[in-house]
Amino acid sequence: MRFTRRTAALIALVSTTALVTTACSGGSGGDADGDPSTLTVATWVDIPPELLEQFTEETGIEVEVNSFADGASAQTVLRNGLGSNGAGLSDVHLVELDWWTEMMAVPEDWETLPAVDDRWVDWKVTQGSVGDEIKGYGMDIGPLAIAYDSTLMEAAGLPSDPEGFAEFIGGDDASWESFLDAGREFTAASDAAWIDSTSTAFQAAVNQLPAAFEDPDSGDAVALSDNSSVEGLFTMFGDAAEEGVSAGVGIGHADWGAGFQARKWATVITPAWATGIIAENAAGLEGWRIADVFPDGGGNWGGSFFAVPSAGAHTEAAVELADFLTSPEAAVSMFMLNGQFPSQLDAMQDTAVAESPNEFFGGQEVGGIYAGLAESAGDTAAGGFRGVDFAGIQTLVMDGIRRIESGSENTSAAWKSTVVEFDALGLTD
Amino acid sequence: MKKVKDMTRQLSGPRRIGFSSTMSKWDIKLSPYLYVSPFFLSFAIFGLFPIVFNIWVALHDWDRRVGQGDFVGLDNFVWVLNQPAFWTSLQNTFSIFVLSLVPQLILALVIATILDQNLRTRTFWRMGVLVPFVVMPVASAMIFSQVFGQFGLVTPLMHELGWFTDVDSPFFHNRFLSHIAIATMIIFRWTGYNALIFLAAMQAVPRDLYEAATIDGAGRARQFFSVTIPSIRPTMIFVVLTMTIGGLQVFDEARVFDGTGSGGTGQGGSDNQWLTTVLYLFNLGFGDWQDRMGQAAAVAWLFAAVIIFFTLLNFFLTRAISTNTSKTTRAARTAAKRQAAAARSDRARSDRATQHSAEIASTEKGRSR
Secondary structure, eight states, rough: OOOOOOOOOHHHHHHHHHHHHHHHTTTTOOOOOOOSSSSEEEEEEOOOOOHHHHHHHHOOOEEEEEEEHHHHHHHHHHHHHHHHHTTTSSSSEEEEEEGGGHHHGGGGBOOOOOOOSSSSOOOHHHHHHEETOOOEEEEEEEEEEEEEEEEHHTTTTSSOSSSHHHHHTTTTOOOOHHHHHHHHHHHHHHHSEESHHHHHHHHHHHTTTSSSSBTTOOOOOOOGGOOOHHHHHHHHOOOOOOOOBBOOOOOTTHHHHHHTTTTTEEEEEEHHHHHHHHHOOOOTOOOOEEEEEGGGGGOOOOOOOOOOTTSSHHHHHHHHHHHHTSSSSHHHHHHHHHHEEEEBBHHHHHHHHOOOOOTTTTOHHHHHHHHHHHHHHHHGOOOOOOTTHHHHHHHHHHHHHHHHHHSSHHHEEEEEEEEHHHHHHHTOO | OHHHHHHHHHHHHHHOOOHHHHHHHHHHHHHHHHHHOOOHHHHHIIIIHHHHHHHHHHHHEEEEETTEEEEOOTTHHHHHOOHHHHHHHHHHHHHHHHHHHHHHHHHHHHHHHHHSSOOHHHHHHOOOOOOOOHHHHHHHHHHHHHHTTTSSSSSHHHHHSSSSSSSSOGGTTTHHHHHHHHHHHHHHHHHHHHHHHHHHHHHHHHOOOOOOOHHHOOHHHHHIIIIIIIHHHHHHHHHHHHHHHHHTTTOOOHTTTBBSSSSTTTSSSTTOOOOHHHHHHHHHHSSSOOHHHHHHHHHHHHHHHHHHHHHHHHHHHHHHHHHHHHHHHHHHHHHHHHHHHHHHHHHHHHHHHHHHHHHHEEEEEEEHH
């Protein structure tokens, strides 16, 4: 065949058209009705590949993972997708508790999932529901613990074994007050700070309140100047920060990783999902341990749900996948891979979760410790009421604590300026 | 001869306008617009529509997910103007802008002058100054935040010298220092780019001006200020204008300065030390608040007004300067013409004399060196 210019142009045209059309149809994965050949799942945690293979064996459906670097990027994609009628969404999405309320602003965006009896702790199911309708299947929960650097404790001449440390911060009756007093004792004996950031601890304490910033009945914000419970916590943590208990560098800060390596603080508030993150940032350091008591009984920070956007083409199969990914067996294998503590009752009692030694934390059975903490936290772990303004007010108040940590203001000045900023927002007019 | 005959036949024959000639008529009239249309179409979709739609958003309560709420008139604007954070953000933006603009201009001019010389491996050096520009702003900002962090390069050194020892990380604490840190990132990124634009302008300066200046005994520094700077003035104005528009919209650097944006970082500092206006807009519309899209849109409009004001100010400054320069050049040109004419008229007389004096001048110069 002679290769004239016209044939060349024809070939180019045909191949371009083919390319464009396949590119457009690539994402949808099969016909809208009937069984799909592929399902997509959006997540920022690693899913064990053998789990996905098992799903393919059982159903014949391939699973494609859209993996995100962190929760925040997954949140952005989800937010944009819901705002534009489902464009760019996966069939199943992992949703973090911290932005759950935001995503559930329009409940019809999400498929209602059939109830699965006795799989999760009760409060996890309540968190994952809007009214009576279940909108998300729980993956993990974030029972709170305190991780500490036993090397620094020993150097300061203070108890460094887990039992001794637990007793040092107040034992079974530990409160935030006794935890911060222990911090004052430690900082007097050491160059390092007691905690990476009091604002993190303050946040944990705020999350233990039944209704921190808003009235659960009306959903309206409560005036900060009248909010005595938050003011009490603010003063308690602020005073401790003023005394130099805190290094003022919380998780997510540019200096956080380097601070670990420089051994700048002795304790970190550690929800179960953060154990892996700490192991990564403190890589190469010996001596980090986890204590089995937590101030004021314990609490919960975060935890995620698998939910199915209604805009998807294969919602029925997607619900099946969400169900599969949150089975107790799946939860156990995810704990073994990433350290996410299961929200499933059977998985919590599984010996693989409860008795696996954690290499970074000196062979401690981390899963068992978190199970105990989750149990002692009980239903308070469900957390308090969170309305639309919760996240914004929380950041505002935590900024006040950070100003004390950095030495810009003392506690009373920081509270006053925080109240002024709050009033300027005009939420209570 | 034959050609003329053909032409007359065509003219006298019946007027028949074929399809192809209609097409060619349209071709002349329409094509230019067709050729420029891609820009205008994409501008209409991605530029004009959002700008107009933004007014609509700014006049309503607007929730990120649910969308349009009640019409609230100018309430959003009033709300924004009552926020102390908005005014702080404007101050920060201008402070960072000035701190980055001035050193950047000076550095870019110096680099461009050096590159304008006859260097060995010229292209290598010229490409080299553009390397920082290739790095993503977020990536370079993350590296710089390590440099300025508590455990970075600068802070321990400062502490050793006894500066700012009362705080662990002065760059994340002191407002002015945080501005310097962010301005450094901007300077790092944009200096090379601006230097290349200056270099292009410098290359267009006629070489004989330099030769003449050399003959007149002007040194390198004098040549720079009296020949280079006046010749590239229009380019300098262009660079300052683009820097004004770009520099006021600082976002990336401020956003990732103290962390990656989780756990309360990335919002401009606990005391809004480095909260820029665009970052404030982002925090309102895309941060913790779910229902402040309207307020964010109002910030966008207010800030656009500020930018337009400064661009207009710069525009009038530019016009004043450029008319001045063209006047002087025109005057100089007429003066030169007159001189040339005069010279021509008595060339015969003065030819020998000029040559003679030039000889004297050059020998004198040779002696003085």
